[in-house]
Amino acid sequence: MKSYDVAIIGSGPGGYVAAIRCAQLGMKTAIIEKYSTLGGTCLNVGCIPSKAMLSSSHHYEEATKHFEEHGIEIPGDIKVNLEKMIARKQAVVDQTTGGIDFLMKKNNIDVYEGLGSFKDATHIKIDGKDAGEIEAKNIIVATGSKPSNLPFITLDKERVITSTEALELKEIPKHMIVIGGGVIGLELGQVYRRLGAEVTVIEFMDRILPTMDAGLSKELNKVFKKAKCKMMMSHKVQSVERNGDEVVVKAENKKGEVVEFKGDYCLVSVGRRPYTDGLNVDAAGLKLTDRGQIEVNEHLQTNVSNIYAIGDVVKGAMLAHKAEEEGTFVAETLAGQKPHIDYNLIPGVVYTWPEVAAVGKTEEELKDAGVEYKVGQFPFRALGRARASGDLDGFVKILADKTTDEVLGVHMIGARCADLIAEAVVAMEYRASAEDISRMSHAHPTFAEAIKEAALAATEDRALHV
Structure with missing residues (x-):
């Protein structure tokens, strides 16, 4: 059995940055990832691919709506090749995740492909391609998050979808209904509106981006309305039903009236939840909060002294750069340094x-x-x-x-x-x-x-x- 100074479960921005910093500080380091590519949600089905799609759709919108005023005339119709656009997105993802592979090799970090779970507080069982068991003096949990859902919605991942499927569609929707006026729903809603889809955003709160300054919400709402998106605030979704190629969403407005929306795709983007499935936290004696997060102190240390947790799986904003800061923080703490993070x-x-x-x-x-x-x-x-x-x-x-x-x-x-x-x-x-x-x-x-x-x-x- 191989022994390490530090083992990290999860290779998203928090996990892989923690691994690199631990290795830089002289620790023998291993990282465990259940998927075949490193980078977690952010690099594979989150930040990077969504920005690639936003960039491509922005170019298309500029070409169709704004080039002429700049004196640029393009003969013939400008068309979207969605298959090629998504292939480009995947090429960006592949190049980026490949870069993480390079960084692991460069820093002499051992990579294990498989599901990592606690056998006890110092031993991790790996199920998958690199099945086996490793031992580590310190363990960092960086297992991230998964899309949340509403209890009455069945995600068939064909017509009723999450952000993951929205990045792989085979056609441009005629009418995409977006449940949730947060970051993910607005970004992907704008992608498909630019490409020609009708878009309706349904938000439970009285404004989009409800956690940000109200002035920002108001201004972005104007932009979306100018783009002819339907913005339905203060609507509580009651049901989502699929009938063949049609999705019917029923929601109650603030007057208590039930309003019906019909589209061919429904993107459910109601936030994300901490992901600890299969981690076997009980075997290590870890405590979870009532929201499913791993409990940590101000040093990101769990109730088990040699185990730390970072990123989306702990309290705080679910942001890749927050996870990176926490990964660096834990690595430097383990090295006896005194790092700091100002969450504000x-x-x-x-x-x-x-x-x-x-x-x-x-x-x-x-x-x-x-x-x-x-x-x-x-x-x-x-x-x-x-x-x-x-x-x-x-x-x-x-x-x-x-x-x-x-x-x-x-x-x-x-x-x-x-x-x-x-x-x-x-x-x-x-x-x-x-x-x-x-x-x-x-x-x-x-x-x-x-x-x-x-x-x-x-x-x-x-x-x-x-």
């Missing part, structure tokens, strides 16, 4: 177009906490760079402490916000004030100027270009 400064991003990104506190959270704050906001359409590219939707909003001017939250929707949010994270990590940001030189013309202008607006309301 983990950014959230929605990769629709315009992109949505945020870090820190929302206005709603600051109001609930009784914090006095000031707001600086700047619209993208006032930027020369936005006018030059035609990306006019959106704004940057900075929330700063009314007394100290420290930046408490940054919320943005617009072109390249997924990248721009990093500036806000850096500023807040060093406890910058709005005035600090306003006095930094930002290249012109850029989208990043919106951050400077929003900071100016929060500093004595002195934005320059509005």
